[in-house]
Amino acid sequence: MVIKNEALDATLKNDFHRPTYHYLPHANWMNDPNGVIQWDGRYHLFYQYNPDGAYHANMHWGHAVSDDLVHWEELPIALHPTPESPDRGGIFSGCIVNHNQTPTAFYTGVNEDYQVQVQCIATGSPDLVTWEKYENNPVIGIVPPELGQTADFRDPFVWQEDDGWYMVLGSGIKGAGGVVLLYRSDNLTDWEYLHPLYTNNNRAYGTIWECPNFFKLGDKWILIISAHSGITTDTVFYFVGDYIDHHFIPIASGVLDYGNLYATLTCLDDHNRRLMFGWIREARSEVDQRLARWSGVQSIPRILTLSEEHELMFQPVPEMETARGQHWQSKNIALNGTIPLEASGLALDIEAEFVVGDDGVCGLTLAMSNDSADKTEIVYYAGEQQLKIRKMFPETNMAINTHSRIVPHTLSAGESLQLRILLDGSVLEVIANERTSLTSRIYPTSRDSVHTNVFGTDATLEQLDIWKMESIW
Ligand code: DQQ
Numbered sequence: 001m002v003i004k005n006e007a008l009d010a011t012l013k014n015d016f017h018r019p020t021y022h023y024l025p026h027a028n029w030m031n032d033p034n035g036v037i038q039w040d041g042r043y044h045l046f047y048q049y050n051p052d053g054a055y056h057a058n059m060h061w062g063h064a065v066s067d068d069l070v071h072w073e074e075l076p077i078a079l080h081p082t083p084e085s086p087d088r089g090g091i092f093s094g095c096i097v098n099h100n101q102t103p104t105a106f107y108t109g110v111n112e113d114y115q116v117q118v119q120c121i122a123t124g125s126p127d128l129v130t131w132e133k134y135e136n137n138p139v140i141g142i143v144p145p146e147l148g149q150t151a152d153f154r155d156p157f158v159w160q161e162d163d164g165w166y167m168v169l170g171s172g173i174k175g176a177g178g179v180v181l182l183y184r185s186d187n188l189t190d191w192e193y194l195h196p197l198y199t200n201n202n203r204a205y206g207t208i209w210e211c212p213n214f215f216k217l218g219d220k221w222i223l224i225i226s227a228h229s230g231i232t233t234d235t236v237f238y239f240v241g242d243y244i245d246h247h248f249i250p251i252a253s254g255v256l257d258y259g260n261l262y263a264t265l266t267c268l269d270d271h272n273r274r275l276m277f278g279w280i281r282e283a284r285s286e287v288d289q290r291l292a293r294w295s296g297v298q299s300i301p302r303i304l305t306l307s308e309e310h311e312l313m314f315q316p317v318p319e320m321e322t323a324r325g326q327h328w329q330s331k332n333i334a335l336n337g338t339i340p341l342e343a344s345g346l347a348l349d350i351e352a353e354f355v356v357g358d359d360g361v362c363g364l365t366l367a368m369s370n371d372s373a374d375k376t377e378i379v380y381y382a383g384e385q386q387l388k389i390r391k392m393f394p395e396t397n398m399a400i401n402t403h404s405r406i407v408p409h410t411l412s413a414g415e416s417l418q419l420r421i422l423l424d425g426s427v428l429e430v431i432a433n434e435r436t437s438l439t440s441r442i443y444p445t446s447r448d449s450v451h452t453n454v455f456g457t458d459a460t461l462e463q464l465d466i467w468k469m470e471s472i473w
Pocket of ligand 1: 031032048059092093094108154155210211226233262263
């Protein structure tokens, strides 16, 4: 149980930008998911958390647990910085592994100005609630000198192979670009640096790579990295390839998400599903985040699979369908203009299928106000093979400008457009044909922004299902 403040709780409950079926702690700042693991059948989610307020500082590992990946209970903070220790400035991101039935957490300890980043271990109680740090932390303390920099070296991701334990770390090579470093250990405490698992000089992939994940999916290996531009968190990319003699040889790559999803972290569950969590960062000012008293949301966990074309495919876990309530359905509508829909709400789960002509356009409007001035459109342009999210605000609202996101989404001949849309207050997760992911934040300007419509030209709405989502709290 977490102690809550009733007055603050009432304010938060009244905040229609706050999601009701995505996980977030009851208040304050949250960013990366950490140490996601299924333990004794329960799903544990740890995350970067600042107990002091809704801003990035003073990192701890917050903790939540769930039996079904839908309903979460917030637990006490799992890891706190220890004064005068290698993690005195914060507990940055990492993972948890099962070491002979002992939950073992790996995280990056940082100093006050984050310029010294070292890798540390802690072991947990059987319920993963209390943690003890290893007395000889750090277990990795030195950035390999050939990288030419000493400050960016973080986010351990650990797995076991037949001949021992392996770890990847995110870093950057000065003047070149991001790099993922590979380490090996027999006992989890003594680590040997092997070599870069992968690096890429193309600045399109940012200058520092954070939060690496490396795992087998089908018969290929997947490397996921969160690319930092050097100034700010940027985009998550993935590489698909082979892992031979502890070297990674990519054969394909892609953008994991074109929008606000960052620092994704995966784990395998007892259904052998590769589950992905991720931080949905805010898109409003730091002042607005502090005023809201909360910042950051976890994405709905997704199952990852690989297509025959080596594209990463995303499917929100089917468990979340248990939170579906009122249901509306439309079928077989030839579109030539806009059709208002009965469905309304700011917490919706939507499945839509359109057949679009060569130059057709189709889409949905969500979160629309009574006067239609404030709304979000999700539009597909078949001619350009582009998917667009267009957020429109009333002209009177000078605080935020109208903005759009346009991303490539190619349909093969005869393929219909399939949209999965998760709208939750200010959160909008859009997945097209299970392979193009565009996560946004929309901040409707009024609580009457709940209306919906469907529109198009040279397109048919094959089927549309909209469910109102029940609150998970
Ligand atoms: N966030 C953490 C780091 C990580 C970054 C600190 C990514 O460990 O590299 O909060 O968002």
